[in-house]
Amino acid sequence: MAELNKLPKKRGQVERAALDNGYFSDDNVNTLVDEDIEPYIATGRQSHNQSLEERLAEPPLAPPENATPLEEMQHRLKTEEGKEFYGKRKSTVEPVFGIIKEIMGFRHFMLRGFEAVKGEWTLVCIAYNLKRLCVLNA
Numbered sequence: 451m452a453e454l455n456k457l458p459k460k461r462g463q464v465e466r467a468a469l470d471n472g473y474f475s476d477d478n479v480n481t482l483v484d485e486d487i488e489p490y491i492a493t494g495r496q497s498h499n500q501s502l503e504e505r506l507a508e509p510p511l512a513p514p515e516n517a518t519p520l521e522e523m524q525h526r527l528k529t530e531e532g533k534e535f536y537g538k539r540k541s542t543v544e545p546v547f548g549i550i551k552e553i554m555g556f557r558h559f560m561l562r563g564f565e566a567v568k569g570e571w572t573l574v575c576i577a578y579n580l581k582r583l584c585v586l587n588a
Contacts, residue, residue, distance in 0.1 A: 550578055
């Protein structure tokens, strides 16, 4: 979690972090807790359509007093507040990367060298933006 030290100090103290499954590990959870940051890290794939039982389920009970930071985080993800906070990731840039990767099929750069890759990425972004404009104007 070296990225924590790269965050600009003028933004203030980070209080909560919503991260995808790629960051899920005991070490990362413990590092965030040690930095007084409340972690919300996906522990696996989330289904797109919840069953009726899942939607109407009672809120989870509080975690046990001797719960590990990992267990506390898993509990927080199941609460309404946790679901709402973690769900905000869907309105950031992250879905754009998913669309570029999964829908548009862009998984690796064909060119080498920083300038060439920068140009290739610019073309990918132009293609995404044109695709998005077509959808919004339809």
